[in-house]
């Protein structure tokens with residue numbers, strides 16, 4: 773996570789869908805049984821992303837150097853274009869894909885990597901939107917915005933989930949409640 777130029781920051785918005793497209797094209801060549809395996813692994817990857825997002829944010833971004841330094845820069849300047857370079861996302865996807873390929877085979881490995889990449893892309897888009905957009909009142913995005921801005925601005929530590937508050941509720945790290953009355957806080 774670095775302070776980046778506009779083109780470097782938004783490259784991820786192109787590289788990740790490209791990666792997803794490539795992993796989907798690979799799936800088109802599979803047999804029906806393998807395709808079913810790809811789909812199951814894809815939805816598994818999508819489901820595993822939110823708790824991973826929570827743990828990465830809570831543990832890695834807030835306790836492991838040098839990520840803490842980069843992340844604190846985002847906390848201090850939430851509107852600055854700070855993120856992971858697109859090549860790092862690509863390398864991370866390879867580091868997920870290769871061991872999974874050995875463990876569960878190519879169809880399930882490409883499906884799981886595509887599912888995790890989808891979750892991560894959704895996180896990147898939601899995180900960008902909560903800092904740079906004015907969401908509609910009462911929308912999902914506005915609830916995500918209120919939740920995340922509390923993470924940035926409240927003195928206590930919590931609300932580590934960006935795309936969902938579910939894992940904060942599970943781990944007891946919710947800061948306040950997101951309700952219609954909180955709209956002005958956004």
Ligand SMILES: [Zn+2]
Nearest residue numbers: 829833843923
């Ligand atoms: Zn944080």
Ligand SMILES: [Zn+2]
Nearest residue numbers: 846850903920
């Ligand atoms: Zn943020």
